[in-house]
Each structure stands twice: as C-alpha cells, then as structure tokens.
Amino acid sequence: MSSSTAANQVRASHILIKHQGSRRKASWKDPEGRVISTTTRDAAVSQLKLLRDDIVSNKAKFDEVASRYLDCSSAKRGGDLGPFGRGQMQKPFEDATYNLNIGEISDIVDTDSGVHIIMRTG
DSSP: OOHHHHHTOEEEEEEEEOOTTSSSOOBTTBTTOTTGGGOOHHHHHHHHHHHHHHHHTTSSOHHHHHHHHOSSGGGGGTTEEEEEOTTSSOHHHHHHHHHSOTTOBOSOEEETTEEEEEEEOO
C-alpha cells in the first residue's frame, strides 16, 4: 500500500443493530433472523442510544459492548472494521466516519444494514 493510499484511509469500529428494515435479516447471534425480523427501527435506535450513553459516560467500553451486541461478524474483534478508504463502505457510514475525529463516537447512522454508532480509531 502506498503512503498516499494509507493517508486517505480511516479506521473505525462500530456497533450495528439490525432491524426489520435491514437488507439482511440475520446475524451471528440471530442466524435465522427471528429477533431482527420483529425489531422495529425505533427499537433498534433506542437500544443503540442506551448503549452509546453507557460508552460515553464510561460505564462500558466500546469494544466490550460491540462484542456483546453487534449484529456483525466484526463483533469478535470488538467491532473493529480495520482501515478502509472512500467507496468501500455504504455512503452514510463512510461520510460519518470521515467526519469524526479520532476517538470520537458518532450519533446514530442509518444504512441499508441497520443503525450504527461509529468510533473512529485511525
């Protein structure tokens, strides 16, 4: 990887909560999508806001919350997605990540996958 490519990349961790409007209604913790299919977007947002509040108030650590609640295989890495550049993630996710400072946590971000909070780590 060239240094210019690396300079244009960011690194982030996320917590995704899927809901009945998500494009793929299954996850590692709900392989048949039974819970996801009955979860409204509003319920997913409410849960994510509570999780974000716990992280921001230092009641919980981002990676530990991600490992437990994240509806994505990155849960096993504490939500770490590794480095990525423009065009590699869904546009709302990418835009939110690039607009964060390192260490900052986003508000709720909607994508076709569900609702996320994102922490920029690099």
